Amino acid sequence: MKIISSLVLMFTFFVGLANPVPPTAYKIGDVATDFKLKSVDGKMYSMADYKSAKGFIIVFTCNHCPFAKKYEDRINDLAKNYKSKGYILLAINPNDPEVQPEDSFDLMKVRAKEKGFVFPYLFDEDQKIFPQYGATKTPHVFLLDKNRVVKYIGAIDDNVDSASNVKEKYLENAIAALESGKTPSPETTKAIGCGIKVKR
Numbered sequence: 001m002k003i004i005s006s007l008v009l010m011f012t013f014f015v016g017l018a019n020p021v022p023p024t025a026y027k028i029g030d031v032a033t034d035f036k037l038k039s040v041d042g043k044m045y046s047m048a049d050y051k052s053a054k055g056f057i058i059v060f061t062c063n064h065c066p067f068a069k070k071y072e073d074r075i076n077d078l079a080k081n082y083k084s085k086g087y088i089l090l091a092i093n094p095n096d097p098e099v100q101p102e103d104s105f106d107l108m109k110v111r112a113k114e115k116g117f118v119f120p121y122l123f124d125e126d127q128k129i130f131p132q133y134g135a136t137k138t139p140h141v142f143l144l145d146k147n148r149v150v151k152y153i154g155a156i157d158d159n160v161d162s163a164s165n166v167k168e169k170y171l172e173n174a175i176a177a178l179e180s181g182k183t184p185s186p187e188t189t190k191a192i193g194c195g196i197k198v199k200r
Contacts (some may be wrong), residue, residue: 032150053087061091079118081119152188154188155170
């Protein structure tokens with residue numbers, strides 16, 4: 001079973017390599033676009049809704065990807081732990097459900113309920129938002145300050161397989177740097193995950 005799991009992860013990783021970084025990808029220091037996307041609770045969400053936010057954690061993720069599944073609990077914990085500190089986590093599913101049926105909006109609702117998501121789980125139905133950000137993987141994280149300036153891009157941490165074996169919490173370290181008025185180091189890391197499924 002472990003061999004099969006490893007093969008699946010390797011396949012999705014190499015498929016993801018086929019997705020190059022879009023030419024419009026944000027760089028550190030760019031001002032990110034806001035959005036208004038539908039969540040699994042039926043409401044529309046945008047960063048403008050959070051007037052007092054100190055920053056935003058934008059996570060491109062999905063239902064089906066083995067990498068994304070390994071991070072679901074960690075993403076939920078991040079949302080819980082940082083909301084009280086003023087950082088709002090918004091998760092966005094960028095995949096086209098015609099290409100990957102497991103990532104349909106209806107199944108997003110099911111997954112959110114099963115996992116007890118405490119954050120808005122949004123659907124980039126028209127696939128207009130992820131290219132602007134330059135997301136290429138699920139998961140792929142963008143940390144923004146209160147003015148939507150991009151401060152960190154990449155992976156959540158350095159261990160896909162196990163939260164207990166993480167040595168570097170890239171995202172949390174980046175937030176700590178912002179809190180201290182410093183520049184995150186590193187500012188970018190390589191996002192490891194499945195390639196985003198684009199409409200054919």
